[in-house]
Amino acid sequence: MLQDALWSLPALRRLEIEAELQGLDLMQRAARATAAWTRRHLPPGARILVAAGPGNNGGDALYAALLLMQEGYSLDILMPQMPASPQAQQAYLALRSAGGIPLQQLAADAPAPALLIDGLFGIGLSRPLDTKWLALIHQLDQLDCQRLALDCPSGLNAYTGQVQQACIHATHTLTFLCHKPGLFYSAGADHAGQVELATLDCPPALQPAPEGYLNRQGAQALQRRRDSHKGSHGTVAIIGGSEGMLGAALLAGRAALAGGAGKVHVLALDGRLAADTSCPELMLHDARQPHSQPDCDVLATGPGLGQSRQARQWLEHALASPLPLVLDADALNMLASDAQLQDLLAMREADTILTPHPAEAARLLGNSTATVQADRLAAVQQLVSRFDCLVILKGAGTLIAAAGQPYQLNTSGGPALAVAGQGDVLSGLIAALLAQGMPAMAACCLAVRVHGMAGDEYQQETGGPIGLTATATAHRCSLILNRLLNA
Template sequence: MLGSGVYSLPELLYTADAVRAVDRYVIEQVGVPGFDLMQRAASAAFRQLVRVWPEPGLLLVLCGAGNNGGDGYLVAANARRHGMKVDCVAVSDPDRLQGDARAAYQKAIADGVMVQRWSDLDEVARDAVFARCGLVVDAMLGTGTSGAPRAPFDELIRRCNLAGQPVLAIDLPSGLDATTGVAPGAVVRASVTVTFIALKAGLFTGQGAEYCGAVVFEALDTEDQIGRSGQQPVARRLDWASVQAGLPRRSATAHKGRFGHVLIVAGDRGYGGAGLLAAEAAARSGAGLVTLATRPEHVTAALVRCPSVMVQGLIHGSELAPLLNKASVVVCGPGIGQGAWGQQMLQQVLASGKPQVLDADALNLMARRVPVRATDHLLTPHPGEAARLLDVSVADIEADRLGSVQALARRFGGTVLLKGAGTVIATEGALPIIISGSNPGMATGGMGDVLSGLAGSLLAQLGDAPEAAAMAAALHLAAACQASQQQGYMGLLPTDMIKTIPSLLAAAEVAGAECDPGAGE
């Protein structure tokens, strides 16, 4: 599953510049020779290579000009010493290598590695190099490069992706921006990425979630130096395994009043399913009470679908006040449209002062208003909605997902959850959160409605918007991954995810609370 493609990893994420600064600090202030660090990195990468591919066949190691290329030359040397067959290709001219990278190249030669220069190979030889390999090691472009890869790297990247063989990327897949997760040009599609010293944020959001494969972290014995170097993280990485312990424990005497009353305001004409999905997700994730306020024509279908949800058909926004008075959290937006009905509902919700989860058309309507800041709401835009809220393009949002979500939090206050592969969550004054993982089955209508229901339910139970956002996003992804094990990606529906939520919650519940037949109402 793509959502579980990480091994045990640290939480804190850094920019590429920060990681390079730590590297320099370890070399210049701690006194660890740069070549020693390079040898540690190469040894760690080779260990993972053997662990994942114990019989890889012929290795094709592609080496660039900088320290990333030096890592590659040392991986080739390690493989050669262990009796493996190795094709080592210098993508950049080895005669121009300097410093530790040059020392690594010289060691590879001394250990019997035959290095071929890409520029010396004709088309037939180039085809043959990729045709005969069993595993590619990508050591072409490190964190010091920016922009779209230029020749000959762009050609090598395309050949890597067309070869049909697994790829081990050293530090990051060539062509990926390690800070933002942006792929401005061709990017190596790795099966495993071994990254060093500190985790880079771009490996876990944007295109990083697409191209990194399983991420493996190796600290290279520098764990104590990150804080001492003065470098600060830019985000925290969380997933369902790391947040599920925060689920509220339920005592044997628990009753529905302790777990919140979630009001779902959703479903204009033609969009009744959005409200049903949000309401059922809220009910299945522990909310004590759930009320759905929707168009009258959707009431019967809602009661048939989910009889545990209270349903009210509303014609005008003025009818919403009694329901708002009873609610502890309001979810507004799924399927409300941008017409008069939706505008009336949103106006009442915004004026209520209740903690709110605002999604979908609520956000599109907000984009047309003067921004109103609040501290107790949770906005859950996808990139298109985020672009409208900030009056920029979707490309601008995706070019800097971390910066975009922080800009939204500054403008609107509260907590903002930017959906997409590597969901990003920001609250002004707090370290942003990235939910690591992705699932292509979630690229279908209704998935956001499920998330808004989860977020409302967990906000009602936890009372903390950032915590509820992180838990909802992580549970949402975990449910998709579990459901797609049975349904696959192409056939995955939001209702399939809702069915898996109880089993995930059951596995995470804290043991110890005994069932008391007298408890409940």
Template sequence: MPHTKDDLPDALYSAAHVRALDANLIAAGTPGFELMQRAARATWRGLVRQWPSANELTVVAGRGNNSGDGYLVAVLARRAGWHVRVLAAGDPQRLQGDAALAHAAAVSEGIAVQAFTAQSELRGIVLDALLGTGLTGEVREPFASAITAINASGLPVAAVDIPSGLCADTGRILGTAVRADLTVTYIALKVGLFTGDAADVVGELVFNDLQASAESFNGVDIDARRLTAGNLPRLAGRVPTAHKGKFGHVLLIGGDRGFGGAILLSAQSALRSGAGMVSVATRSEHVPAALARIPEAMVLGTSSANQLMELLQKVSVLVVGPGLGQAAWGRSLLSAAANAPLPQVWDADALNLLASNHVSLPKDCVITPHPGEAARLLGISTAEVQADRPAAAHALSKKYTAVVILKGAGSLIASPDGRLALSHQGHPAMATAGLGDVLAGLVGALLAQGMDAFNAACLAVWLHANAGEQQGKSGRGLAASDLIPAIRQLLEEQAPCLK
């Protein structure tokens, strides 16, 4: 059955695991050519729904089964009375198996199949049937030129299974990729459709399982799960006799000179996300501003780590790093936190100091790196992190025995036990300072209310991304503090306070 992006399965798979599912379907008695026909029908329905008044189709076909889907869509379009042509990037006579049968079906239907050249004219709806999920290396010729022509055409573009050039496992563009308006994907969802560069090229996503039975999925591991409103971990409700002592005491440490706003954003986020009590340890210069902005918080002007020791005995969760800086003041406070046997969230400069080997991370923490911080923590380049975001998240989680939130488009949450969750929500207006500070405070508040690290990270990322999506509808100029009331509202919708 078809699904749009708002109604998709939770499970995400690697390309290899989707191929295993495909093999299971065939082994269970569904011929490969029948699966190809189902994929073509699903794609055709997607095209007609997306562009109901269209009547012309140009299929740009490659050399594998992806092209077979394209040839069969061409057949369906011709039978519906559309003007249809196929441009083949590669010799169709070299096609094998089901793809060769699909090509033969198109030829028998009287569809013109011409060789793609740089001078080829694209008309109507363009269907990208060039490269499938098996692509791992950089896109080569003639496919690179075909992709360039598709993107330069200015025409509506649909992609078969995945936009050509997008890695199905990582969401990385492999040199160049088709920028689709619609992608119709099959059998199971691929991780790479939801992270990395995917949001720039996938367009509207429609999924069809090609009538795969539940038994087909036996023995095939899920690589990640999408976070959705239906599968989120939830906070317990609060009984009428609830009091602040039951919902934790978060201590937020940071805000060196010139960076006081960061720790105040985190503290405001923690308070508005339900922490029972909130304390802030920051530079003395920032105390008046903190009390004016958040009078509900207890604020300690701190000049040395010694002043933290008594407070560390009273709190239940630490959030360390927003505005911390990397000078002696920040290093000493981070060292004190690292020795405290408490659940902790490390963000921003706490991660930079961790990468510089100034301190060791306690076990069972949550760390919240953006790709640049992740690169420093792993000793690789930012480009290498972005080239395989799922692998980077797993590597960080294993190296630091921590729950990792790898921020960015398609944020990932990795657990040391191998679980991987993904949030593809968000908005381009979220590209602004301070949002990470809000996220860190939110994670801390959820930990303080009794959630375990992985569930707190998952819920926090989903709330943060969806609040940003809501507030981003007003366009650029989004401020990080705009998210806080939206997060509060979403949290109450997901987990009502009163039982």
């Protein structure tokens, strides 16, 4: 589906060339989409500053300025450099013919407009900007107004989410043809603002095969028969909870129950707790004696596991199991440094899901957290290739990837989830959906989406991201799953 498709930059460039060969003026379409967006947000007569760069992104902005002039808006047009591309040059000539006179620089004391339209640099920016451009971007970024970025904010790499020394903090981004992954993760998540897509009525015949999608996984597969019982919805076993970290395993178990698993066992390496009084439905087991695993359909190993000898024995046991397996936290840390465990992982035939945050991903890849964050999509693809598993790279813009399938980019969630225990909740939720029979990719996508939605809804209800606990998140996830059943 075009609305959710993600294409690489080379694929997008091939589409643009083919569109030009077929006589489709994508620049004019982008300009019309920009003018339409402006009409929805500002009344005629409002003052707008259009900043146009030398490339095709600047051409989009110049044609949009021409349309907005004709519709009665008050326009200032900033064009620090003459257009370099033929299409942008035509846009400049059309604007001048209509009486538009661009400015080469913006006065330091220029009053703030109602809207800045940022068309300085688009998705093709790959070179470091010189000090002149960086100073201009910084100046524009200080304006007290709404900022609409065309395709992507100037200074942002639309595919890695990395920013240069100066980058526009857009309140809105109107991106063209398809979504760009860097708008949703790394620094891009804080610079793109509210992202909207203008497909420019791209003909289906020109659209390349998507390499990824925005995650929109539904919950219809979880519909239940009236004639069902606890055994109909699967059994999950959580392995973890060493001394001082028992809460992690309990959180994963509670989340598995909230996610709909019929029964949940918690095998705790700290075996002193006979029952979880806050959630007595959990069946607790003393895991200090290895290999006392009850019958189950799915294993989740790692929440609070630690890295003791017993922890490693349980991880070996889990890797040797024929059951679907979710690996998180210390299970990933031990896996990263142990070739024997990696060999066991390579021998598995059942679905295995790795759920690293960036630091854990870096350990698995043998590089740094900064390297992972510098190109999250490359990192998750490397993890899939190296371990032949389904991988969830957590963080802003969580990525879900598996061999031979388009990757999924999650857009729900935010800083409300930046608190201890949320990864444990996600692991338990994934295990619950697997236990109910969802395919691994669908289960992971739904769990990540719902987990993020729980954070978003908390923030909407409270007005801010502070104070959402992992315990409360698990309950919210069950409410959202039920709401999505018939969506």
